[in-house]
């Protein structure tokens with residue numbers, strides 16, 4: 001049985017825009033014990049996802065908001081420390097929606113399952129390429145957007161955890177993959193490692209983004225895999241082909257906009273191109289996660305699917321680490337190493 005403390009980040013105040021230190025409260029509490037039908041999980045790694053920013057707001061969404069005073073929510077990979085829940089034993093490695101904390105209590109709901117440990121693949125892969133971000137790329141592109149060989153797929157937020165996988169899956173489907181990302185280094189990595197056919201640095205091409213997309217997509221855009229929103233989304237819509245498909249996976253440029261959220265000003269393009277725009281949630285595909293993760297794991301193990309992880313050490317730094325998602329100051333899936341040498 002663990003002795004010691006459970007370090008936790010609680011939501012103290014809802015952010016108006018970027019979530020600053022005033023939004024959080026650090027608490028140190030006793031390590032919890034498992035009640036009936038519960039397990040106690042020692043969290044090892046925690047995934048910092050843009051979605052967390054949405055859960056900090058008090059507004060209707062696909063999950064209830066994090067309550068004020070409640071623990072911050074995140075997907076974690078952890079080890080079962082104590083189980084009074086059928087199907088889980090001490091030492092099992094599990095993944096699921098838990099908290100920004102050393103130890104989480106779960107009723108078996110809310111954590112997906114035991115992680116099918118693959119020899120040779122690190123546990124953190126189950127928070128990245130084999131976790132919700134890799135699976136978002138997989139289901140969003142292959143099942144919703146349904147690419148056909150010869151089409152052009154434009155990916156925004158291309159160097160991120162979702163975007164970097166989308167381009168590679170698009171290439172495997174016989175498509176031209178074009179990525180929009182926020183630095184020359186990220187663009188170079190996308191072309192060199194991920195096989196993107198062309199990339200655009202939206203920061204240096206901010207004034208002529210439409211021209212840059214047209215040049216990189218000489219046959220127009222058939223699928224726009226949208227992770228960013230705002231002006232980048234609008235620029236892509238200008239380049240859509242007839243019957244183009246826009247998959248709305250995320251709108252990260254708008255998550256901290258407060259009352260100034262920007263709508264789509266050129267929605268007319270969807271009419272002019274008889275195009276389709278569709279929202280997507282990876283949670284809707286939960287019953288097929290294991291199957292898709294197994295398929296992606298084979299590609300990763302064979303060296304045919306590349307990804308990067310940016311692992312920051314220390315639960316205590318989670319609030320400032322979280323901000324990296326919004327200024328792009330990370331290379332790949334953003335993860336916090338909670339347990340250090342215990343992992």
Ligand SMILES: NC(=O)c1ccc[n+]([C@@H]2O[C@H](COP(=O)([O-])OP(=O)(O)OC[C@H]3O[C@@H](n4cnc5c(N)ncnc54)[C@H](OP(=O)(O)O)[C@@H]3O)[C@@H](O)[C@H]2O)c1
Pocket residue numbers: 049050051132133136157158159160161162163180181182183186227228232248249250251252253254280281282283324325326327328329330332333334
């Ligand atoms: N629908 C779903 O089920 C689902 C599931 C997972 C993720 N998502 C969404 O997918 C998107 C990507 O998530 P991720 O986990 O892969 O994150 P990520 O791309 O690894 O990290 C976020 C990146 O977004 C870019 N960014 C941030 N603010 C921006 C802005 N104002 N303008 C332009 N780019 C900006 C930055 O990259 P640069 O350096 O390139 O600017 C940053 O590195 C998010 O919108 C997220 O909400 C949706």
